[in-house]
Amino acid sequence: MLTRVLDILYRGAGVLAGVFLVAIAVIVASQIVARLMGKIVPSADEFAGFCLAATSFLGLAFAFREGSHIRVTLFVHAARGWLRQVFLVVALAIAATIMGIFAWHTLKMVGQNLMRNEVTSGLIPMPLWLPQAGMAIGVLLFFIAILEDLVRALLGKSPVFTTGESDPRGSDNPAADTH
Known part of the structure; x- marks a missing residue:
């Protein structure tokens, strides 16, 4: 049940990433058209950068x-049996630790900028926490996804991310396990 709810959240964030990617294309195209007409789109580069960060995270x-x-x-692919599981757990534990620290500091930064009412320095000032929120949400969701797969690996199950990869050896593919 929890995995399905999280999958919906991850998929929704993926759709939002796509929306911001389209927004980059629209901003760049509008800037090109504006320049052809001798005009500029104020803060276009800045907004495209914000969209790029949101898309990425x-x-x-x-x-x-x-x-x-x-x-x-x-x-991981070279190992078999319990050693393979140990490698998965270690890799996921390291990734979870790094992303947990990153998520904590990113959320803290966004919170501080919200409390201080910081604004961007471009031609069109906007609250700084707004473009940073996409990064914070993305990093937090990534941390949760890694943490969920770490728990699965600790329980002896295949991490969900392995369903999208292929093992060059074929038969010992953890993605073949059911989850």
Whole structure:
């Protein structure tokens, strides 16, 4: 049940990442048209940058769950049985620790900017926490996705991210396990 709810959240964040990607294209296209007409779109570069950050971070958890992240799986795929599970647990524990620290500090930064009423420095000032929120939400969801797979691995189950990858050896693929 929890996995389904989280999958909906990850998929929703992935859709939002796509929306921000389209927004980048719209901003760039409008800036090109404006320049052809001798005009500018105020803060276009800044807003495109905000959209890029939102796209990048909101897509993390969805890409992780789909097995789309680039991972070095040399040791995991070379190992068999319990050693393979140990490698998975260690890798996921390290990733969860790093992303947990990153999520904590990112959420703290957004909260501080919200409390201080900080604004962007571009031609069109906007509350700084607003563009930072996409990053914070994306990092938090990525941390939760890694943590969920860590718990699955600790329980001896296959992490969900393995369903999107293929094992070069074939038969000993953890993705073949049911979850």
